[in-house]
Amino acid sequence: MQPFRFIHAADLHLDSLFIGLSGVTDQVRAHLRESTFAALENLVQLGVEEKVDFIVLSGDIYDAGQSSLRAQLRFQEAMQQLEHHGIPVYMIHGNHDPLDSPKANLRVPSNVHVFGPEVEKVIACHRGTGEPVAVVGGVSYRTSSITDNLALSFTRDSASNLFHIAILHANVDGNNEHDSYAPCTRNDLFRSGFDYWALGHIHKRQVLSVSPAIVYPGNIQGRHIKETGPKGCYVVDVNEESKCSLTFHELANVRWYEEELSIDGMQTEEDLKLNIEELLDVIREKSARKMSLVRIHITGRGILHHKLEAGYVLEDLLQEIRRREALHPVHQLVWIEKIKVATSAEVDHQLLIEEDSFLGELFRLGQKAERDEKLGEEIVDSALAPLAENRHIRQLLNKMSHEDKINLIKRAKEMAAALLHDHSDLG
Known part of the structure; x- marks a missing residue:
């Protein structure tokens, strides 16, 4: 079989709003608003640079049923860029962008195949030789709430020796952190005979199985504190023996962090300020020219506890650190999303436990x-x-x-x- 390469991405949530953020400057808010589109641009650039044969997108291209025209136009533009480079795209719609949601009447570029509400299959080819390399099956959500087990509708073409890829937006094995749309089990996917399950819906990157490959790439841009760390897609290489290897590539333009800082040993408000600034510098170094948002949990025991409990010290300190951070270029900025206090006084707990x-x-x-x-x-x-x-x-x-x-x-x-x-x- 001819070796080939493709990108698996999901949950783009274009034009998603970053909700729950307070005290954000206009500069930060504008950068956040643009971040999902920047991640999409990075996806297109990656596809071109990696010379992939095609791209699969596993649903939730848009963030809501009433997709913004801005999001639709930017997606169309991205697909046209891929069309210019001769890169096909195979995509489905999920619960956030079902087929019945209102959308603008825009031309779908010729390189894009959108799967309908019933499972269908198409042949993907190697870009260089034109030789067929994969059977790609997919199904889109007709409406926003699909509770049927769509995985049961995927069956391998027994007469074909090509690599089989299934594109599905689903909750596999009942992940409690996401709605149970198109629920199925790993055993359902095993029985289908497909070689690669290109999943969407769960925003945490994870490989549920290696053979066959059952893969959630996660979303391409984290949007709140529960979506920390690098976000992006997988580049998948399939060899002559139909064995695939996955390489993760970060696409996000903004990265979320959740960090802990102990007041143990701190004596003054100045100590706390310096330690917070040092933490922000460490995050800045990790982020590699990306804006970062961080939630800091202040923990530990010390004499600062009573001042932090009062509230005003921390609020003033937060506003001052944010003011200074806003002076950084946006690609080096580390914005404190929130500071949560879980400190305690300098009390001998063991002595207390033993006391009457x-x-x-x-x-x-x-x-x-x-x-x-x-x-x-x-x-x-x-x-x-x-x-x-x-x-x-x-x-x-x-x-x-x-x-x-x-x-x-x-x-x-x-x-x-x-x-x-x-x-x-x-x-």
Whole structure:
């Protein structure tokens, strides 16, 4: 079989809004707004530079059913660039951009094949020789909510010896962090006989199987704090024996980070400022000429705890660091998305646990609750019961994980120690 190369990308979410960001300058906001389009441009450039034979896009090209005209025009322009270089594109639509969503009446470039609401197959060829190299099957979402197992409709052409690629937007094996659209199992994909499953929908990059290859490339641009790290696509090389190797390429123009910074050993606000700035410089070095957004978790024990609990010190410090960061060129800027405080006072916890006092009893109960899952659940549920009378708050409480509840217990212990610290001889 003729060796060939293709790109697998998914979840472009063009013109997606970066929501939940506060204090953002106009320069930062404009760069974020452009970031999904910059990632698309990087995808096109990669395809040209890597001399790929074709590209597969596994759904959610756009970010919402009512796709912006701007997003559609920019996508059309990108496809026309690939058309100019003779690179075919095989694509499907997912739950964010189903076939029935309103779209502008724009010409689809001749190099783009959009799969319909039923599974169909086409032949992909080597760009240099024109020799057929792969059977590509795909199916688009007719509407935004597809609960059928679409994977069961994919069957290998028994008469063909070509490499078989399936393009599917689906939740494999019930990933709880994403809606269960087109749910299926790995066994469903194994039974199909396809060699490569080009999946979309899950934004975390992962290879579920090597043979056959079952691959989520993740989205091409992170858009919030749950989408940290490098984002991009896979370049897939298939050899004469139908074995494929995957190489990840970052496409994102903005990278998200979540970092922890301890106040252990810090004495002053100046110490904290310098440590935060040092952390931002480390991130700047990692980002390699990309804008970065970071959420910082302030942890540890120390004399700064009481000042941080007051709130105004951290707020003033955040605004000042943001002001200084805004002076950097946009491609070197590290923007603090949020700072969350989980510090504690300088209190000897072991001494408290052993002491016959209110705090001692509280810490002993908290320690037991952290080890006993059932007890921990009962304590938190009982404490929050009055709040559950409000329907909206009740919905939020129902989404709390066991880890969230244990963190509440830990926080309650620390707050109690901090509040009573000045009125005791402890610490």
